[in-house]
Amino acid sequence: MSTVRPAEPHDDGIAAEQIYVTGLHQRLDEVRARTVTRLAEALATVPHNPQAIGEREAAVELHAQRIVALDAAESGLCFGRLDRHDGDRPRYVGRIGLGAEDGREEPLLVDWRAPAAQPFYTATPLHDQGVRRRRHIRTRGRTVVSVTDETLDLDDPDLAQRSGLAGESVLLAALNATRTGRMSDIVRTIQAEQDRIIRADHRGVLVVQGGPGTGKTAVALHRAAYLLYTHRERLARSGLLIVGPSPTFLTYIADVLPSLGETGVVLADLGSLRPGLTAHAPERPEVAEVKGRATMVAVVAAAVRGRQAVLDQPATLTIDGTPVRFTKADAARARSRARTVSRLHNEARPAFARAVVDLVAQKYTDVLGQNVLGGANLLGSGDRAALRQEVAAEPAVHALVDRLWPRLTAERLLRDLFASPQRLAAATRGWSDADRALLARPTAAPWTPADIPLLEEADELLGVDDSAQRSAARRERDRRLRDAQETLDLLHGSRSTDWETEDESEELSAGDLLDAEGLADRQEERDTRSTAQRAAADRTWTYGHVIVDEAQELSAMAWRVLLRRCPTRSMTLVGDVAQTGSAAGASSWAEVLEPALGPRDRQGWRLVELTVNYRTPAEIMEVAAEVLAAGGADASAAESVRSTGERPWARQVAEEQVADAVAADAAGLDAAEGTLAVIVPRSRLTAVTEAVRARVPSATADGDLTAGPVVLTPEASKGLEFDSVLVADPVGILTEGVRGHNDLYVALTRATQRLGVVHPGGLPPELKGLDPR
Numbered sequence: 209m210s211t212v213r214p215a216e217p218h219d220d221g222i223a224a225e226q227i228y229v230t231g232l233h234q235r236l237d238e239v240r241a242r243t244v245t246r247l248a249e250a251l252a253t254v255p256h257n258p259q260a261i262g263e264r265e266a267a268v269e270l271h272a273q274r275i276v277a278l279d280a281a282e283s284g285l286c287f288g289r290l291d292r293h294d295g296d297r298p299r300y301v302g303r304i305g306l307g308a309e310d311g312r313e314e315p316l317l318v319d320w321r322a323p324a325a326q327p328f329y330t331a332t333p334l335h336d337q338g339v340r341r342r343r344h345i346r347t348r349g350r351t352v353v354s355v356t357d358e359t360l361d362l363d364d365p366d367l368a369q370r371s372g373l374a375g376e377s378v379l380l381a382a383l384n385a386t387r388t389g390r391m392s393d394i395v396r397t398i399q400a401e402q403d404r405i406i407r408a409d410h411r412g413v414l415v416v417q418g419g420p421g422t423g424k425t426a427v428a429l430h431r432a433a434y435l436l437y438t439h440r441e442r443l444a445r446s447g448l449l450i451v452g453p454s455p456t457f458l459t460y461i462a463d464v465l466p467s468l469g470e471t472g473v474v475l476a477d478l479g480s481l482r483p484g485l486t487a488h489a490p491e492r493p494e495v496a497e498v499k500g501r502a503t504m505v506a507v508v509a510a511a512v513r514g515r516q517a518v519l520d521q522p523a524t525l526t527i528d529g530t531p532v533r534f535t536k537a538d539a540a541r542a543r544s545r546a547r548t549v550s551r552l553h554n555e556a557r558p559a560f561a562r563a564v565v566d567l568v569a570q571k572y573t574d575v576l577g578q579n580v581l582g583g584a585n586l587l588g589s590g591d592r593a594a595l596r597q598e599v600a601a602e603p604a605v606h607a608l609v610d611r612l613w614p615r616l617t618a619e620r621l622l623r624d625l626f627a628s629p630q631r632l633a634a635a636t637r638g639w640s641d642a643d644r645a646l647l648a649r650p651t652a653a654p655w656t657p658a659d660i661p662l663l664e665e666a667d668e669l670l671g672v673d674d675s676a677q678r679s680a681a682r683r684e685r686d687r688r689l690r691d692a693q694e695t696l697d698l699l700h701g702s703r704s705t706d707w708e709t710e711d712e713s714e715e716l717s718a719g720d721l722l723d724a725e726g727l728a729d730r731q732e733e734r735d736t737r738s739t740a741q742r743a744a745a746d747r748t749w750t751y752g753h754v755i756v757d758e759a760q761e762l763s764a765m766a767w768r769v770l771l772r773r774c775p776t777r778s779m780t781l782v783g784d785v786a787q788t789g790s791a792a793g794a795s796s797w798a799e800v801l802e803p804a805l806g807p808r809d810r811q812g813w814r815l816v817e818l819t820v821n822y823r824t825p826a827e828i829m830e831v832a833a834e835v836l837a838a839g840g841a842d843a844s845a846a847e848s849v850r851s852t853g854e855r856p857w858a859r860q861v862a863e864e865q866v867a868d869a870v871a872a873d874a875a876g877l878d879a880a881e882g883t884l885a886v887i888v889p890r891s892r893l894t895a896v897t898e899a900v901r902a903r904v905p906s907a908t909a910d911g912d913l914t915a916g917p918v919v920l921t922p923e924a925s926k927g928l929e930f931d932s933v934l935v936a937d938p939v940g941i942l943t944e945g946v947r948g949h950n951d952l953y954v955a956l957t958r959a960t961q962r963l964g965v966v967h968p969g970g971l972p973p974e975l976k977g978l979d980p981r
């Protein structure tokens with residue numbers, strides 16, 4: 209495809225479209241007013257039992273969500289019109305569907321996700337899908353500011369000039385717009401290859417491979433909106449999870465789904481995937497790599513088994529003054545009994561405790577009931593039972609159980625493991641000392657993202673000993689049943705027995721309609737949290753669909769977590785194996801997916817590709833492609849859809865001036881329109897951030913991209929984009945990362961308009977395409 213420059217939109221038909229668009233806004237106002245009334249009515253109802261509370265909450269949630277969607281649709285409500293060969297009325301396409309008040313079949317506005325809207329994105333002159341003309345309508349507020357037409361007629365003399373992009377001028381206007389630090393939706397200009405992915409079947413694992421700027425993130429988010437629309441009921445119950453590479457990235461994309469009217473989605477990065485824990489401490493890449501290896505499954509399992517100890521030497525327990533010996537063999541017997549009861553450590557613990565009590569009680573009985581004349585034990589079954597109870601209540605026995613089979617949380621297991629050289633050595637037999645040393649750390653060290661899969665793995669093996677909660681729940685249920693029965697008895701007792709007529713004796717009482725169990729059920733408290741809230745708080749929640757962005761970065765251990773969250777394997781994974789930065793990440797999709805999902809050709813997963821770069825101008829992509837090739841990647845860089853005419857440049861400075869020179873150039877670029885990022889090797893992050901801040905006080909080192917320029921490592925810049933990018937010390941980036949060429953490639957491709965490179969020493973040959981300054 210050739211790159212194209214923006215064309216001037218023509219403004220025919222603006223007045224006519226204004227009339228229609230005004231009508232749509234009136235309709236939107238009516239629907240909104242009606243929904244507000246319904247919400248007020250739902251809020252005004254006074255529920256008398258928990259079931260009614262649940263119903264009221266559901267109604268409130270439904271109407272509130274609808275209002276959110278209607279509000280979101282206000283801006284850019286209608287953006288397209290299709291004139292068809294055989295339809296006498298045009299079909300209008302917009303952010304939501306709006307039906308006519310008279311209930312006529314053809315809606316006033318078709319939701320962009322509905323099948324009827326698809327030709328707006330995919331019709332071409334060769335496959336016109338019944339469409340004669342496609343019109344792009346641009347609005348500001350409620351005012352139509354331009355219309356742009358495309359005829360889908362093979363005889364159109366202008367056809368040869370076209371680039372193959374749908375709504376080319378509207379698209380280019382969107383791509384050339386300055387960035388705000390927050391991603392926006394692309395619903396007006398989705399391209400055909402993107403649309404096919406957005407609407408692809410939800411079943412199975414869909415992998416979307418695409419170079420930088422091909423719209424993978426945009427496609428993933430619009431696919432989420434599409435799936436919520438198409439499978440609303442199912443996903444409303446099971447939830448949809450979107451996993452991104454970092455909290456900064458999640459903030460960057462956070463507005464997109466709400467702008468499409470969708471709010472019920474869980475957004476998380478690996479470090480926040482475990483409810484109740486925030487694990488964002490930085491970590492050396494080689495440590496994260498070791499923690500991400502599949503062999504950690506065996507390490508965690510060995511760590512758990514290591515806590516199911518046998519004794520080094522016999523223990524002597526003193527029960528009511530009587531010494532009882534508990535031997536190594538006793539401990540081993542109790543352990544194997546517990547292991548046959550449950551595979552899960554905490555669940556097997558009560559069985560272990562029972563076995564210990566049995567063994568100790570047996571010995572205690574043997575001692576106390578010993579027949580000095582050599583006959584059978586003198587104690588009867590009642591005495592034995594009493595002695596067993598005594599043993600079960602004995603603190604020394606509890607202490608022994610705690611020592612040999614402690615109740616463990618995942619956190620405690622891993623803290624103890626990493627802080628103890630003995631435990632680590634036992635759990636990592638066959639490892640090199642160097643690898644083992646990478647895992648060692650003090651007990652108080654903060655959690656990192658790579659710990660999350662290990663904690664989850666541990667949970668899978670520990671289970672919970674919830675016998676106490678279960679019996680509490682049983683007691684609570686019994687209490688409810690008793691209360692309910694009393695209530696029914698009271699109602700029954702208060703009923704008049706002095707019937708005057710036959711009819712009255714036929715009257716139904718509460719007791720006839722409902723038994724105690726039914727009433728108790730109704731009184732049980734209902735969980736009124738939304739699906740997304742419940743899902744985010746529950747480690748064992750399984751989602752209806754999971755979308756993973758920058759999926760190439762995930763380690764083998766992280767994949768296990770995500771696959772557990774989605775047993776149906778309804779997943780969309782987007783990423784670029786040429787941008788993998790972490791050593792634990794993927795260099796090919798087959799390498800990461802085959803172990804879990806089987807080979808691609810046996811339908812374990814399917815791969816689709818995006819081929820056009822919408823972000824990075826052709827001038828910058830030329831240079832980035834050289835870096836990619838020099839790194840030995842077998843992927844080719846996606847082709848840019850536009851050029852800016854602005855050449856990327858390089859400036860050589862002395863080593864001792866790097867931070868200052870970068871700060872000076874950053875201040876210069878900051879004066880240009882739009883956002884700015886300075887991308888540096890990790891080792892220069894602090895110095896460069898300080899220098900830039902001295903000249904541009906609003907500069908930050910991450911977080912809110914809307915506040916001012918940001919200074920980032922290549923890793924932290926993943927998935928983001930900026931109008932201007934300044935890369936400092938490219939050789940530092942090449943040598944510092946485990947996959948240095950990928951990191952430099954990521955850094956260079958973040959720019960939507962301008963790129964500069966500041967380098968101490970010579971320029972690496974792969975950057976020779978930059979203009980010297």
Ligand SMILES: Nc1ncnc2c1ncn2[C@@H]1O[C@H](COP(=O)(O)OP(=O)(O)OP(=O)(O)O)[C@@H](O)[C@H]1O
Binds near residue numbers: 928
């Ligand atoms: N069809 C489109 N219409 C308008 N803008 C688009 C379209 N497709 C992509 N874009 C824009 O291109 C830019 C890059 O998109 P996105 O961030 O989704 O790419 P990506 O493939 O995830 O990139 P990377 O791998 O580098 O993170 C964004 O600004 C996005 O809004």
